[in-house]
Amino acid sequence: MADTRQNEEFVRLKLISMLPRLRRFAVVLAGETQAADTLLREGCERMLAECHRYRRGTPFDRWAFAELYGCWMGALREHPMPMPRGRGDGTAFLPDGASGRSADGDAARMSQMVAALSPQQRSAALLIYGEKLAYHDAAKVLDTTTQSVIARVGRALASLMNRMTTGAAVNAAAATVKQLYPESPATKQASQ
């Protein structure tokens, strides 16, 4: 009994210390902040209720991420229309979204591009590039194989790279048009 209570207390404290990271993971999974908060709350409830499943010595963050991911997957399976779930809202990924401040153009573009990725790609990318997990650890969190994680991260990064390249080419073309035809309707429209 004492061990259970001690374990619960340990999990509770660790959860609190991890809340910013867990919420970021929840936002990446859910794609928008309101659903992320719901997911985070349900995840925390589940982790506390099942804290006995946490074994000392296991990296807590991986356990917590895996539980949150399991919670999200469970909700996804039960949802009548799972496909649209997790479709990203670009504002959720803006750097200053919570504080309500405006982000610069680069950050806003990157947020839109990240939002356009699938939740699986976003979460794999976050675990690798945001949380610095090794591929096999990320695979455990996402309950999949290392190869799948490699594929998801590869597709995510390639997709972002292609969008950035395309965006840069479009911007360059627009700049050329603006330079050559400063009085064109398109230039005027863009400058308004």
Next chain:
Amino acid sequence: MTELSDELLVAYVDGQLARDQSKAIKRVLDNDDVAAARVEALRATQKKLEAAFEAMLADELTALTGSTAAVQSPAFPVEPLRRPAPRQRKMGIALAACVAFALLALGVWAPYLAPVGELLPLPPSATKVAAPVVTASLPPAPKGWLADVANGHTLLARESLEVSPESQSNADLAYFQITKAISPTVIIPDLSQAGLGFRRAQVLRREGDPVAQIAYLPDAGPPVALYAKANRSKDTPFIFDDVKGIATASWTQKDVSYVLAGLMPRQKMERLAATVYDQVAAAADQPPPEAPASAAVPAAGAEPADAQIAPAEAPAATAEPASPPQQ
């Protein structure tokens, strides 16, 4: 052009390939400009993605520290956290844990975590363990997350955020800032022997007075922080305490009041506090005075000479001899 899949190139960029595989890829890239350019583009994308994730985390911290109307007021302007540079990315996780943990220690709850706050009730009043003859009443615990947030927010100051993360994590620059704000006798203790690496130092404010927070991280586990504020009163003995599950040690030494806080067993906290004490004393170029030393490490059943002196802000409720720190 050699066909290399994006997955393979990404794994190469991430350094996740075996050495032989990496060498093979590198040989290909040396002879294939198109593939090499693609790898460079992937690297650039990866850095931007890392920066985006870091910025998201910084945003979560902003939300925790001051984005709500309840705590945001002209009297406490909150500057947006600076977007971290890519090379700081590894610090991001540590920073998040550190700030979250510090907020936990301060009893701060983010507004969006109100349901979780209710779900995760604060532990009952911590048992107070104090040095001999120290008696003081505990202030009433703030009720509700709103009060906790407001309390925690009062510690934030301009200098907490306007100093760049780079400067805060640079020990020399951080030392310069905290000695200027607190006292020339403050140091950034080297706790590497205890497995704790310095991460950053920042200046907070409590009732208008500067308070330095010097944060450390072990290889694994929660952070440890040393808080320091100017206090031109007599040196006082250690007071070991447990506040909301966080072990603390507090004392006054060389015109500075210190609080060491971290999630660790009492004995470890005692050893750590003794280490800090010794380093502060050594830095002051004076051997630790006998009286404070004996007070800090009281023999069982013995009362230190200045045991009647209560620390300026000792929040102790019950008197209980502090067990001697183990060196």
